[in-house]
Amino acid sequence: MARLYTPWYDKLLWYLNIFFALLLAASYTAPYIKASSATLPAFMGLLFPYLAITNMLLVAFWLVRLKNRFLLSLVLLVAGYGHLSRIVQFNSRNEYPASEAIRVLSVNVKSLGLNGPEFQTRDAAKVFDFLREGVYDVYCFQEFFHTDRKDFSPLDSFLALTDTEYDHIEFPVLFRNNKFGIATFSRYPIVDQGLVEIETRGTNLCIYTDLKIGNRTVRVYNVHLESLHFSKEEMEFLTGEDDEWSLEGIEKAEGVIARMSNAFHNRAEQSDILRAHMLNCPYPMIVCGDFNATPVSHTYHTIANGMKDAFKERGKGFGFTFNGPIPMLRIDYILYSEPLQLEFFQIIDAAISDHHPQEAYFIVPERDNYN
Incomplete structure (x- = not known):
């Protein structure tokens, strides 16, 4: 049986996907490593929003292509949900509270x-x-x-x-x-x-x-x-x-x-x-x-x-x-x-x-x- 041909850009994107997935994983270490010990995790943590968005786009790309390669970024994004929840939230919009509340x-x-x-x-x-x-x-x-x-x-x-x-x-x-x-x-x-x-x-x-x-x-x-x-x-x-x-x-x-x-x-x-x-x-x-x-x-x-x-x-x-x-x-x-x-x-x-x-x-x- 002939091997299925994989376009060169699929291979390139997959290598890029691995690279950005590794960077996203590295960003998760930032909260736990003090900068006096190592500064690279701090830089990765600063890039977290951009790395998360990049991995989301890669998930969407592989889903459209019907390839299970989307799982790499998806698993990492799910693992980092705690970090994501600190930059995006879906709480219902609450009304202004009663007058006894302390307004800050x-x-x-x-x-x-x-x-x-x-x-x-x-x-x-x-x-x-x-x-x-x-x-x-x-x-x-x-x-x-x-x-x-x-x-x-x-x-x-x-x-x-x-x-x-x-x-x-x-x-x-x-x-x-x-x-x-x-x-x-x-x-x-x-x-x-x-x-x-x-x-x-x-x-x-x-x-x-x-x-x-x-x-x-x-x-x-x-x-x-x-x-x-x-x-x-x-x-x-x-x-x-x-x-x-x-x-x-x-x-x-x-x-x-x-x-x-x-x-x-x-x-x-x-x-x-x-x-x-x-x-x-x-x-x-x-x-x-x-x-x-x-x-x-x-x-x-x-x-x-x-x-x-x-x-x-x-x-x-x-x-x-x-x-x-x-x-x-x-x-x-x-x-x-x-x-x-x-x-x-x-x-x-x-x-x-x-x-x-x-x-x-x-x-x-x-x-x-x-x-």
């Missing part, structure tokens, strides 16, 4: 779009217009900005628009009468506050704020972990705007890889410190912020261990939060612990910065033998 907003406001030597805040109007549209009880802002200029006071605007009585603000960076940091605003009294002593760089830091809500104390962590700090030239290279291959291009690629490796390592250390702080917390917790890490990462796995992910519990659709030039990234989170009950969550489609805002509504049960 978290967003990286990117210093209000601060740009250029004149310190023009090109996104301030968009941020303030957005705040006028919603009412929340707790606001967590990363990359918060204030200036001592007489003609413009961002802090006064935030206080007026949030209509909050209490705030916890840290400004680690001061430059030409401009202040950069992180801020938590609350309608509930603050009974304690402080810094989590992670090694900070620029506006990357973590604060905690203990709020008195009813007869309970609830701790809110506001988190902004290590950023990549790409230069303009490196970002253009990364996004393909500068696609010229030359010695200079190779140097840019090396610079990008070095910055990413350093950020992976620093975030791993920061997440370990934050996790240790959380383990000593006697209260129910809400963790809001910009982790600068995907759900398939050691950073997320460390912080989210034992916590509930608001997107996973109540989100719908894709969970991508980054609104910048690199698509399909979820790097912003709202996590919480029991006995808090999540009533509503959504990622808001509002282009007020390079991050989408997130909102979550919680019921805080009355204390009953629980701090």
